[in-house]
Amino acid sequence: MSHAATQAAPKKSAGADYDGHLLEVDDLHVEFRTRDGVAKVINGVSYHVDHGETLAVLGESGSGKSVTAQTIMGILDTPPGFVTGGEIRFKGVDMLKQSKEARRKIRAAGIAMVFQDALSALNPVFTVGFQIGELFRKRLGMSRKEARQRAIELLDLVKIPNPKERVRQYPHEFSGGMRQRVMIAMSLALDPDVLIADEPTTALDVTVQAQIMDLLKEIQQERDMGLILITHDLGVVADVADRIAVMYAGRIVEEADCATCYRKPCHPYTIGLLNSIPRMDLKGQELATIKGLPPSLLHIPTGCTFHPRCPMAQEICRTTEPPLLDLGGRWSRCHFAEDLKNRDQEQSAIYLGDQKGLISE
Amino acid sequence: MSDPGAFTNERETEEQQHAPEPFLGEEEAPPSGKQEKARGLWSDAWYDLRRKPLFWVSITLIVIFMLMALFPSLFTSTDPYAFDLSKRTDGPESGHIFGYDLQGRDVYARSVYGAQVSILVGLVAALGVGLVGGAAGIIAGYYGGWIDAVLSRIGDVFFGLPFVLGAIVLLSTFIDPTKSGDPTKIKVVVILAIVVLSWPQFARVMRSSVIATKQSDYVQAARALGAGHTRIMVRHILPNAISPLIVMTTIALGVFVGVEATLSFLGVGLRPPIISWGIAISDAQTYLDIAPHMLLVPAAFLSAAVLGFVMLGEAVREAIDPKLK
Amino acid sequence: MGRYALRRLLQLIPVLFGTTFLIYWLVWSLPGNAFAGKCGPRLCEQSYIDEMRDRYNLDDPLIVQYFKYMWDMVRFDFGTTYSGEQVSEVLSTALPITMKLALVAVLIEGVIGITAGVLTGLKRGGFLDNMVLVSTLFLISLPVFVVGFLLQYLFGVKWGIIDPSVSEDPSFSELIIPGLVLASGQMAYISRLTRSSIAENNRADYVRTAVAKGLTRGRVVSVHLLRNSLIPIITFLGAEIGTFMGGAIVTEGIFNIQGVGGVVFDAVRGQEAGTVVPIVTVIVLIYLLANLIVDLLYAVLDPRIRYE
Numbered sequence: 001m002s003h004a005a006t007q008a009a010p011k012k013s014a015g016a017d018y019d020g021h022l023l024e025v026d027d028l029h030v031e032f033r034t035r036d037g038v039a040k041v042i043n044g045v046s047y048h049v050d051h052g053e054t055l056a057v058l059g060e061s062g063s064g065k066s067v068t069a070q071t072i073m074g075i076l077d078t079p080p081g082f083v084t085g086g087e088i089r090f091k092g093v094d095m096l097k098q099s100k101e102a103r104r105k106i107r108a109a110g111i112a113m114v115f116q117d118a119l120s121a122l123n124p125v126f127t128v129g130f131q132i133g134e135l136f137r138k139r140l141g142m143s144r145k146e147a148r149q150r151a152i153e154l155l156d157l158v159k160i161p162n163p164k165e166r167v168r169q170y171p172h173e174f175s176g177g178m179r180q181r182v183m184i185a186m187s188l189a190l191d192p193d194v195l196i197a198d199e200p201t202t203a204l205d206v207t208v209q210a211q212i213m214d215l216l217k218e219i220q221q222e223r224d225m226g227l228i229l230i231t232h233d234l235g236v237v238a239d240v241a242d243r244i245a246v247m248y249a250g251r252i253v254e255e256a257d258c259a260t261c262y263r264k265p266c267h268p269y270t271i272g273l274l275n276s277i278p279r280m281d282l283k284g285q286e287l288a289t290i291k292g293l294p295p296s297l298l299h300i301p302t303g304c305t306f307h308p309r310c311p312m313a314q315e316i317c318r319t320t321e322p323p324l325l326d327l328g329g330r331w332s333r334c335h336f337a338e339d340l341k342n343r344d345q346e347q348s349a350i351y352l353g354d355q356k357g358l359i360s361e
Numbered sequence: 362m363s364d365p366g367a368f369t370n371e372r373e374t375e376e377q378q379h380a381p382e383p384f385l386g387e388e389e390a391p392p393s394g395k396q397e398k399a400r401g402l403w404s405d406a407w408y409d410l411r412r413k414p415l416f417w418v419s420i421t422l423i424v425i426f427m428l429m430a431l432f433p434s435l436f437t438s439t440d441p442y443a444f445d446l447s448k449r450t451d452g453p454e455s456g457h458i459f460g461y462d463l464q465g466r467d468v469y470a471r472s473v474y475g476a477q478v479s480i481l482v483g484l485v486a487a488l489g490v491g492l493v494g495g496a497a498g499i500i501a502g503y504y505g506g507w508i509d510a511v512l513s514r515i516g517d518v519f520f521g522l523p524f525v526l527g528a529i530v531l532l533s534t535f536i537d538p539t540k541s542g543d544p545t546k547i548k549v550v551v552i553l554a555i556v557v558l559s560w561p562q563f564a565r566v567m568r569s570s571v572i573a574t575k576q577s578d579y580v581q582a583a584r585a586l587g588a589g590h591t592r593i594m595v596r597h598i599l600p601n602a603i604s605p606l607i608v609m610t611t612i613a614l615g616v617f618v619g620v621e622a623t624l625s626f627l628g629v630g631l632r633p634p635i636i637s638w639g640i641a642i643s644d645a646q647t648y649l650d651i652a653p654h655m656l657l658v659p660a661a662f663l664s665a666a667v668l669g670f671v672m673l674g675e676a677v678r679e680a681i682d683p684k685l686k
Numbered sequence: 687m688g689r690y691a692l693r694r695l696l697q698l699i700p701v702l703f704g705t706t707f708l709i710y711w712l713v714w715s716l717p718g719n720a721f722a723g724k725c726g727p728r729l730c731e732q733s734y735i736d737e738m739r740d741r742y743n744l745d746d747p748l749i750v751q752y753f754k755y756m757w758d759m760v761r762f763d764f765g766t767t768y769s770g771e772q773v774s775e776v777l778s779t780a781l782p783i784t785m786k787l788a789l790v791a792v793l794i795e796g797v798i799g800i801t802a803g804v805l806t807g808l809k810r811g812g813f814l815d816n817m818v819l820v821s822t823l824f825l826i827s828l829p830v831f832v833v834g835f836l837l838q839y840l841f842g843v844k845w846g847i848i849d850p851s852v853s854e855d856p857s858f859s860e861l862i863i864p865g866l867v868l869a870s871g872q873m874a875y876i877s878r879l880t881r882s883s884i885a886e887n888n889r890a891d892y893v894r895t896a897v898a899k900g901l902t903r904g905r906v907v908s909v910h911l912l913r914n915s916l917i918p919i920i921t922f923l924g925a926e927i928g929t930f931m932g933g934a935i936v937t938e939g940i941f942n943i944q945g946v947g948g949v950v951f952d953a954v955r956g957q958e959a960g961t962v963v964p965i966v967t968v969i970v971l972i973y974l975l976a977n978l979i980v981d982l983l984y985a986v987l988d989p990r991i992r993y994e
Contacts, residue, residue: 075897077889107900115898120891123910124990125917135899170989186899415819514697518704521970523932526950530962533954534712619829623936626831627951642831649835650843660832668827675823675878 020092021048022226023072023111023194028086030064030071030250032297033079039297041067043250044086049194049226054217056229056241056258058273062294064250065230069196073113074103090194108135112192114216116199118179122171128155128182129167135189154185158215177208181215188219194226201236213240234277238262246270249295249305256330266332266340268310304335312336406680416676422669429476439470441636459658463644468655472662475638478631479666482548483618486555490617491610494560498567499602503575503594509568516561525623527558532629544635551630555617566609570602577601608678615670622663638663694981698974705974709966710752713959755963764964767953773964776949781968783856784938784945788930790858790865795873796923800916803880807915808907810885818881822874834867834940851942861943868930868937876919883915890914917987921980928976932969 030042042064049055059065070076072088074095087094090110095103115121123131132154133147142150148167155163158181171179180200187195197216201209217240220227231237237244237258244261246254246269254267265271272290292309295301301308307317316335325337334340410416429436445465453460459469501512519527531554536547574580575598583597624630625639633640638659645655746754758765764773802822806815825833841863842850852860887893888911896910935947946965953961 073898075894104900104902107898109900113898115891115895117891121895123892123896123914125913125988126910134901138901138905139899172990186895190900514700514704517697517701518708521701521705521974522709523929523969523973525935526932526947526966526969529935529951529954530709530712530966533957615827619827623829623831627936627939628955642835646835649839653839656835660835664824664828664832667829668823671827672823 020089022050022091023228024048024087024089025068025072026087026089028068028071028088029084030067030076030081031084032081034298037298040300041081041250041297042071043300045247045250045252046086047245047252047255049228051193051226052221052224053243054220054227054229054241056231056237056244057247058231058234058237058244059247060232060294062297063247065247066198068247069113069198069228069230072196073107073111075107075113108187108192109139109190110192111194111196112187112190114180114183114187114195114197114200117203118176118183119171119203121183122179122186124171127168127170128174128186132167132182132186132189135186139190150189151185154189155182157188157219158182158185160185176204177212180204180208180212184212184215184219188223191223192225194228195220196228196230198230199232200229202231202233209236216240234273246273249300250297251305251333252324252331253306253333254331255324260330264341264343266327266330266337267306267334268312268340269306271340272309304333403681406677409680410676413676413680415672416680419669419672419676422665423673426476426480426666426669429473430480431477433473433477436473437467437470439467441466441470441474442634443467453654460652460654462641462655463648468641468658471636471641472638472659474636475641475659475662476666478548478635478637479618479621479639479663482552482555482621482631483614483670486552486559486617486621487610487614489552489556490559490563490613491606493556494563495567495603495606497560497564498606499571499594499599501564502568502571502602503590503598505572512564513568516564519558520561522558524558524620525627528554528620528624529627529629531557532624536629542632544631547631547635551621551624554624555620559613559617563606563609563613567602567606570605571598574598574602604681608674608681610674611677612671612674615667615674618670619663619667690985691982694978698978702971702974705970706756706963706967707749707752709970710755710963711748713954713962713966714748714751759964759967765960767958767961773961776961777946777965777968780944780946780949783943784931784934784947786856786858787861787865787868787934787937787943787945788927790861791868791930791934792923792926794862794865795869795876795926796919798869799873799876800880800919802877803919804884804912804915806877807881807884808888810881815881818877822877825870825874828870830867830871831936831940833870834864834937837863837867838940854944856943864937864941864943867940868934872926872929876922879922880915880919883918884911887911887915917984920987921984924980924983925977928973931972931976932966 024046025048026046028042028045029040032039032041045064045068047055047057057065057068067076067081071081071083072095076083083096086096088096090106095106098106122128129148129151132151133144136142136147136150137144152163152167155167160166160178160181166174166178171182174182180203184200195216200216201212204212213236216227216229219225229237229241241258244254244256244258245252246261246267248269254261254265254270256266261270262274265274269290276289290309295305295308301318302321303319304310304313304317304322307313310317314335320335322333322335322337324331324333327337327341332340443466445461447465459467459472462468462471497512497516501509522530532550535550535554536542580593580597583593588597621630622637622639622642625632625637626643628643631637631640641659642656642663645652645659649656762774764777766772767776802818806812806818809815828836838850841847848863849860852864892914893906893911896906901910931946934943934945935951937943938945938947939951946969950962950965950969952958953965
């Protein structure tokens with residue numbers, strides 16, 4: 001796995017003279033104005049991704065991980081969603097300040113997205129060839145014939161057998177895994193710099209999940225793309241991600257290298273997530289879970305947002321919100337992050353046991 | 362790892378530094394969930410409805426027409442049958458704000474008294490259609506198979522008759538068009554004709570709603586627990602599948618008021634001495650250019666009554682349809 | 687697709703027999719002597735009645751009568767009216783007029799209803815949306831004969847823009863106002879249907895995908911959103927042609943259009959069973975065929991149906 005990719009291999013030439021991060025979300029704030037009140041869905045989220053790098057964004061449903069992605073793509077439903085602050089810089093340019101037309105042109109060509117449920121994300125009444133070819137025809141002005149040829153090539157690239165026949169078929173004629181491959185093929189059409197995959201394998205069988213993840217990883221390395229992998233599934237992440245950002249209640253609560261994070265998580269929420277992975281060596285024991293429910297975003301708890309569910313919570317957690325503490329190349333939003341970092345035990349030694357696959361080195 | 366709630370291993374290492382708090386259960390959770398008590402479909406709908414002017418306008422209209430149907434004397438003290446041939450087709454004058462009809466009777470009084478039969482026919486027909494269509498729909502949807510096939514085909518037979526055409530044939534068969542006949546019998550036949558020709562649409566809607574509900578987990582669970590067919594249908598499926606039917610029935614009430622008027626207008630439905638908006642409009646049609654009030658006043662009453670029920674149905678539909686939220 | 691069409695066709699057969707038998711039974715049991723008016727004020731002579739009873743097989747059991755009658759109809763022998771005209775003659779002049787009217791009505795209904803529905807569905811809650819909502823509710827609430835008289839009064843009598851009653855063989859332009867009247871209620875319904883269909887699909891995942899593909903708003907709406915949203919609308923409109931064939935009685939009466947509706951109405955009122963049955967049978971047949979074609983059209987437009 002190429003950890004070196006963090007150094008931004010400058011393959012792509014567009015905006016070449018910019019030497020910052022490829023895509024950078026900076027202190028993003030988003031709220032949903034509903035009839036029950038204002039839900040603060042994203043509260044100062046920052047993360048970035050570079051060429052050839054995979055960032056995994058981890059969190060429960062409602063943590064704001066998908067909303068962040070939609071905001072980056074500019075496909076947030078407004079209303080009810082409103083961006084109330086922050087910047088999203090793609091190659092150094094703040095997309096939130098761009099015209100609608102400029103943003104439209106970045107979609108698919110600069111930043112593309114793979115959605116969770118390919119069956120509903122693909123249009124049921126058009127053939128997959130039409131839907132992929134549409135990108136070439138409408139965005140690049142190709143002829144129908146050329147576009148079809150390119151669509152066949154893409155289907156071949158994502159390893160769909162008989163692409164010449166299948167290009168004429170409708171989405172419901174594909175199996176779940178094949179449909180997700182179509183979705184991936186479509187997202188690759190315009191050779192984007194960044195690919196956002198929003199729970200790309202959640203709707204699939206376990207065996208197919210691995211194939212899709214492998215495909216994504218392979219294509220990402222081949223094309224030196226930045227990949228943002230949004231998931232709630234820790235198992236999916238370990239093999240693929242370079243860095244992990246854990247989100248909770250619209251905030252990043254921990255960010256670290258993948259291996260570091262698994263070995264020694266420094267936020268009680270991450271620890272809880274790792275604990276709730278079923279383990280072979282602890283068979284027969286009750287599975288550890290995180291008590292309680294994610295907070296309502298209409299009434300975010302005071303202090304540390306995680307304190308009502310945290311077994312380590314102290315008085316300070318109820319009153320003061322912890323900042324994102326720099327622990328030397330990794331960050332944690334916990335008052336006791338230093339203590340957690342300095343503890344002797346390594347999470348992996350206890351929790352991951354011989355599950356080698358989870359540690360990717 | 363005996364305490365599943367806490368991060369037990371963390372405790373082992375951290376115990377000395379941070380005396381662990383007793384775990385914070387939901388009871389100690391901050392008031393995050395307080396104001397979001399689970400809202401059911403109907404209480405949710407009621408929340409929406411209360412805020413809609415459409416709803417209040419429709420309720421006002423319905424209340425007015427209901428009162429008019431039950432206590433017409435609240436609205437007018439003029440006898441709708443009293444006539445003064447010297448005033449036939451005369452326009453408005455003091456005490457008779459909407460003028461006189463062909464026989465010199467007060468148009469306003471006749472319009473007020475006309476509410477009774479229209480509302481009655483509309484209400485009973487809507488209830489009948491809701492019951493027959495609902496029952497057929499729930500049985501067809503729940504049992505499926507050949508019962509569904511037979512019921513659906515029977516429905517298709519009636520559905521295959523264009524409404525007005527079917528109604529004309531039905532009514533001409535059972536009410537001799539050349540005689541005036543017994544008013545009660547005529548009302549019953551009109552209601553039955555509407556029900557017979559309209560129930561298939563209601564059955565279709567109910568059937569698909571029931572089929573959708575049948576798949577849900579709680580119905581499967583009830584079946585697994587050995588509940589009988591009747592119990593599952595009445596207790597589990599009906600309450601969850603009935604909302605589209607209720608909306609449709611409300612709208613139909615209004616539509617049937619209009620249908621009654623149309624049939625009376627065509628001369629195949631109600632006929633004098635029953636006072637009906639449709640008959641009044643039919644009588645007035647040839648005098649449109651010399652005495653438009655004779656047609657416009659009952660037409661306005663009729664339209665307002667239909668509007669009231671249609672508006673209520675639409676408002677409820679918007680409120681309970683999650684797709685439109 | 688082929689099996690789907692065949693299944694629909696097979697389902698049609700019992701319905702066709704059921705509906706026509708129902709009509710047959712109802713019409714022949716109209717109260718009074720079936721041939722009362724035929725011979726003027728006098729009672730008919732026994733020989734004539736016998737001949738007619740023989741002609742319509744009235745001495746057979748009802749079901750046998752019905753099938754003998756249907757067999758005649760299959761051979762295009764529609765019988766004669768009581769005044770001696772061939773029913774097929776009457777139909778061939780009246781049917782095209784009603785079809786013309788139905789076509790005009792469906793066109794008006796489609797164009798106005800869909801336009802209003804798309805505009806309001808895309809921007810719900812706005813001024814336009816509320817205005818359309820209120821006016822559609824009014825349209826739904828006004829019975830056809832009220833709309834008919836109002837428009838006839840306004841356009842024909844008061845402003846003199848149109849002739850209050852149309853000519854014997856009306857042109858399309860003469861049928862615009864009657865078509866509008868016929869379409870008025872359903873037009874409102876179409877716009878509501880389109881509105882909710884558009885609003886629902888507008889939040890569909892595939893529309894979001896289309897936006898994420900960087901397509902222009904126009905392309906997203908006109909190709910991805912509209913295609914899906916209009917499938918049920920188009921098919922509904924198709925079925926409307928059938929409905930209007932038998933549902934134009936009131937409108938035809940108001941504007942004095944010499945279509946099928948008037949003929950049937952007069953025949954029912956005149957208790958002319960021999961005229962009512964063949965005409966109603968033809969109308970029902972057109973209605974059912976329109977529904978069948980619409981079902982097949984649905985399958986063509988929505989690829990998912992074909993694989994059921």
